[in-house]
Amino acid sequence: MSMFEGFRFRRVSSVIHRLDPRVKFFFVCVLFVTAILFSKLPPLILLFFVPLPFVLAAGVQREWIRSMRGALFFAVIIFLFNFVFTYFSTQYPQLPSASLLERSLAMTLRFLVLVESFSVFFLTTSPDHLGLALEQSHVPYEFCFAFTTAVRFVPVLADEAQTIMDAQKARGLELERGNFLKRVRNYIPILIPLIVGAIRRSLELAEAMESRAWGASEKRTNLYVLKLKNADYLLAFGSVLMLIFAVYVWRYVPVPTLITLLRL
Amino acid sequence: MAVIKTRDLTYTYPGATKASIKDVSITIEKGEFVVLTGPSGCGKTTLCRCFNGLIPLFYGGKLEGEVVVAGCKVVEHSIYELARHVGLVFQNPENQLFALSVEKDVAFGLENLAVSRDEMRKRVDWALQITGIEDLSERSPHELSGGQQQRVAIACVLAMQPDVMILDEPTSFLDPVGAQKIFEVINELNKELGITVILVEHRLDLASKYANHVIVMDEGKVVLDGEPRGVFNSEKARLIGVGVPKATRLYQILGENGIRLGRVPVTSEEAASLLREVLKRD
Amino acid sequence: MIEVKDLCFTYPTGVEALKGITLTIDDGEFLAIMGQNGAGKTTLVKHFNGLLKPTKGEVVVDGVTTGEVSVAQLARKVGFVFQNPDHQLFCETVEEEVAFALRNFGFEENAIKKRVDWALNLLDITQYRQTSPFMLSGGERKRVALASVLAWDPQVVILDEPTIGQDHQQKEKLRQFIVQLNAQKKTVIVVTHDVEFVAECNPRVVLMTEGKILAEGPAEEILTNQKLVAQASIVPPQITQIFLGLSDFGLPTNVIDVHEARRILLDILEGAS
Ligand SMILES: Nc1ncnc2c1ncn2[C@@H]1O[C@H](COP(=O)(O)OP(=O)(O)OP(=O)(O)O)[C@@H](O)[C@H]1O
Ligand SMILES: Nc1ncnc2c1ncn2[C@@H]1O[C@H](COP(=O)(O)OP(=O)(O)OP(=O)(O)O)[C@@H](O)[C@H]1O
Ligand SMILES: [Mg+2]
Ligand SMILES: [Mg+2]
Numbered sequence: 077m078s079m080f081e082g083f084r085f086r087r088v089s090s091v092i093h094r095l096d097p098r099v100k101f102f103f104v105c106v107l108f109v110t111a112i113l114f115s116k117l118p119p120l121i122l123l124f125f126v127p128l129p130f131v132l133a134a135g136v137q138r139e140w141i142r143s144m145r146g147a148l149f150f151a152v153i154i155f156l157f158n159f160v161f162t163y164f165s166t167q168y169p170q171l172p173s174a175s176l177l178e179r180s181l182a183m184t185l186r187f188l189v190l191v192e193s194f195s196v197f198f199l200t201t202s203p204d205h206l207g208l209a210l211e212q213s214h215v216p217y218e219f220c221f222a223f224t225t226a227v228r229f230v231p232v233l234a235d236e237a238q239t240i241m242d243a244q245k246a247r248g249l250e251l252e253r254g255n256f257l258k259r260v261r262n263y264i265p266i267l268i269p270l271i272v273g274a275i276r277r278s279l280e281l282a283e284a285m286e287s288r289a290w291g292a293s294e295k296r297t298n299l300y301v302l303k304l305k306n307a308d309y310l311l312a313f314g315s316v317l318m319l320i321f322a323v324y325v326w327r328y329v330p331v332p333t334l335i336t337l338l339r340l
Numbered sequence: 341m342a343v344i345k346t347r348d349l350t351y352t353y354p355g356a357t358k359a360s361i362k363d364v365s366i367t368i369e370k371g372e373f374v375v376l377t378g379p380s381g382c383g384k385t386t387l388c389r390c391f392n393g394l395i396p397l398f399y400g401g402k403l404e405g406e407v408v409v410a411g412c413k414v415v416e417h418s419i420y421e422l423a424r425h426v427g428l429v430f431q432n433p434e435n436q437l438f439a440l441s442v443e444k445d446v447a448f449g450l451e452n453l454a455v456s457r458d459e460m461r462k463r464v465d466w467a468l469q470i471t472g473i474e475d476l477s478e479r480s481p482h483e484l485s486g487g488q489q490q491r492v493a494i495a496c497v498l499a500m501q502p503d504v505m506i507l508d509e510p511t512s513f514l515d516p517v518g519a520q521k522i523f524e525v526i527n528e529l530n531k532e533l534g535i536t537v538i539l540v541e542h543r544l545d546l547a548s549k550y551a552n553h554v555i556v557m558d559e560g561k562v563v564l565d566g567e568p569r570g571v572f573n574s575e576k577a578r579l580i581g582v583g584v585p586k587a588t589r590l591y592q593i594l595g596e597n598g599i600r601l602g603r604v605p606v607t608s609e610e611a612a613s614l615l616r617e618v619l620k621r622d
Numbered sequence: 623m624i625e626v627k628d629l630c631f632t633y634p635t636g637v638e639a640l641k642g643i644t645l646t647i648d649d650g651e652f653l654a655i656m657g658q659n660g661a662g663k664t665t666l667v668k669h670f671n672g673l674l675k676p677t678k679g680e681v682v683v684d685g686v687t688t689g690e691v692s693v694a695q696l697a698r699k700v701g702f703v704f705q706n707p708d709h710q711l712f713c714e715t716v717e718e719e720v721a722f723a724l725r726n727f728g729f730e731e732n733a734i735k736k737r738v739d740w741a742l743n744l745l746d747i748t749q750y751r752q753t754s755p756f757m758l759s760g761g762e763r764k765r766v767a768l769a770s771v772l773a774w775d776p777q778v779v780i781l782d783e784p785t786i787g788q789d790h791q792q793k794e795k796l797r798q799f800i801v802q803l804n805a806q807k808k809t810v811i812v813v814t815h816d817v818e819f820v821a822e823c824n825p826r827v828v829l830m831t832e833g834k835i836l837a838e839g840p841a842e843e844i845l846t847n848q849k850l851v852a853q854a855s856i857v858p859p860q861i862t863q864i865f866l867g868l869s870d871f872g873l874p875t876n877v878i879d880v881h882e883a884r885r886i887l888l889d890i891l892e893g894a895s
Binding site: 202224232277281282283287293300 | 398456457
């Protein structure tokens with residue numbers, strides 16, 4: 077079940093949650109681009125700290141830490157891969173140098189920054205807000221509808237899968253019995269009711285949509301409009317500044333490595 | 341004035357060998373509270389689908405005869421045109437709510453009809469207020485109990501201000517008090533807003549006190565159609581196995597034993613006051 | 623015998639669904655568990671066949687603590703029919719569906735055949751033997767689900783919300799069927815909020831609210847107690863309501879059955895005249 081927990085968005089409200097998702101997305105993209113621009117450790121370390129105030133202001137530290145912990149596994153793999161691969165392709169048989177270590181760390185940190193910025197976005201943007209942003213970015217309505225319905229029904233289907241599993245266990249089904257092939261077959265009594273149920277559900281859903289005038293007019297109206305507020309302008313402005321600054325530094329300022337910084 | 345009128349309505353689902361409803365001719369007057377009942381599989385849901393055009397447009401199949409709803413011949417209109425006149429609430433609330441917040445769900449139909457934002461806001465708030473769920477407007481459906489979800493489903497339909505509201509076993513998952521609250525809401529829509537209500541229900545003990553018109557179906561045909569007391573007290577209802585209210589049943593059993601009450605009771609209050617008269621007389 | 627001792631259960635989501643339940647269910651008993659939506663009824667009965675294990679306290683079935691054995695072992699003794707038959711039907715034919723559990727429990731082919739015949743016959747669905755369960759009506763699917771559980775002849779049968787969406791006749795059949803099972807000394811546990819159905823069956827009733835047991839006793843006693851009934855979000859049966867309205871005539875108020883009501887009224891009226 078924990079696999080689906082991420083979809084159960086908790087309705088919390090904070091300054092960060094109320095920001096316009098489009099602006100937030102722009103901010104995340106700027107972070108993303110900046111992280112790609114730099115490959116040295118010091119700017120990436122700085123960059124890692126940029127989203128932290130947002131995490132704290134939104135009060136999602138716990139979820140954030142959980143998602144970072146999840147990313148750690150991949151981070152370790154990326155580090156090892158970079159380190160070992162570069163070592164064998166360039167320096168072998170000398171001892172690994174400090175700069176190699178730093179470069180591998182930088183790559184890892186870049187990955188972490190990317191994960192971090194996206195997790196901040198998804199942790200502080202409710203799916204319905206996101207759907208709304210999609211709608212108002214002229215994404216076709218059918219697509220937005222599919223997105224919100226999927227988010228809506230993932231937990232419902234997860235619950236249903238649990239109930240079906242219980243019902244079959246009550247009839248003596250043991251999932252962890254037999255060899256590999258048998259185990260796969262054990263899931264048939266769960267999959268069939270689940271699929272049949274999903275089909276029936278989608279029919280009922282279609283019926284309900286039709287009954288509520290689905291497709292009545294070419295130009296749907298919308299209960300909500302996303303409107304940029306002061307905080308949104310502020311964030312957008314900040315993001316643009318940050319982007320300009322990053323590009324400037326990247327183009328004209330020689331960025332030192334951590335090692336040279338430490339030597340100074 | 342009749343809001344719904346059918347003449348010799350017969351319908352067969354695509355691929356089915358047998359008609360699911362046969363020669364149904366009924367008239368439902370404006371402002372009535374109709375309870376539609378009958379054994380499982382007798383075609384109640386099928387008949388409801390004919391009233392808002394799901395049959396034949398969504399289901400296909402073969403429809404003969406005529407249905408006129410709020411002055412529109414059903415076969416000549418699309419489902420979304422009919423949606424302005426007829427609202428349908430289904431049994432399972434879970435599958436009727438597809439937005440991520442209550443408000444958004446209630447607005448769904450209005451958005452489809454391209455109602456202006458101000459008007460929409462007004463109607464959404466109105467529908468939430470009448471169904472008593474203003475304080476839930478920001479919640480998402482999976483955070484609601486079954487009873488709350490069913491209220492949302494009613495609000496969704498109500499916001500479109502239909503002339504007729506059809507509810508297909510809307511309370512079967514709810515506990516009796518929850519069901520009673522839903523019936524109260526429906527009754528208010530009927531009595532105060534004058535919306536015609538068609539309620540499909542098996543549990544007549546709870547629902548029939550609100551009705552002023554009962555239709556009983558069996559094997560696709562309408563077998564009884566009229567005022568509740570007459571219908572519940574008829575021999576036919578008993579033979580088909582309609583679960584008539586216990587108050588009516590008691591009346592019949594006492595009658596068989598030579599004790600006549602003044603008239604046919606449908607609710608416990610009525611039965612009590614009728615028995616009171618008899619007991620006083622002795 | 624099922625003994626529930628100070629049972630608490632919290633779902634992984636943090637919902638405290640059961641808060642200290644103590645209950646004993648004797649062999650051959652007929653028990654109805656009633657209460658409002660979300661009271662924890664389903665959660666409680668899922669402990670009886672080990673689908674859920676107590677967070678605190680224990681459940682003992684015939685001397686075996688449910689925490690110590692697998693669901694499959696307990697299921698042999700405790701059959702559980704889920705509310706929605708669509709959650710368990712998956713085979714191509716009704717016959718296969720009924721045989722499924724028997725295969726899981728390792729019955730011999732010969733015995734399986736006999737038991738399938740017996741269960742199909744018991745529920746009056748022999749004519750659908752070779753039909754796909756998906757082609758059947760709601761009521762019939764429910765009976766297939768019931769047959770598939772009764773086939774292995776469990777000592778305890780649990781029915782979760784058996785009356786939802788069922789018409790009066792089907793309910794009456796179900797009632798007779800339960801009475802029949804009960805006569806064979808099976809323990810039958812029904813989870814429901816269908817008051818009229820319980821009034822017709824007259825079992826022992828356990829009322830639950832918010833994860834606790836509110837009251838237990840014979841149906842006539844529990845369902846006619848207005849205060850208790852209101853606390854559990856249910857409504858007294860219509861006959862009871864009538865008699866409560868006549869209490870100033872000195873009539874008993876613990877009546878739930880129409881025929882009992884007739885007897886009492888006839889006694890008074892004929893006695894008077
Ligand atoms: N989508 C469908 N395709 C084919 N046949 C159908 C379909 N829906 C219902 N039927 C059949 O039409 C008949 C009437 O079904 P309907 O669902 O209208 O009954 P109902 O009175 O609503 O029953 P219940 O009380 O169980 O809801 C049944 O025989 C059923 O099998
Ligand atoms: N799988 C689950 N995960 C988390 N919480 C659950 C789960 N199943 C039930 N609950 C919660 O546990 C509580 C008790 O639920 P349960 O299903 O036992 O109630 P119930 O008495 O059977 O209600 P109903 O009459 O609606 O069937 C409810 O608050 C419910 O939301
Ligand atoms: Mg139906
Ligand atoms: Mg339950």
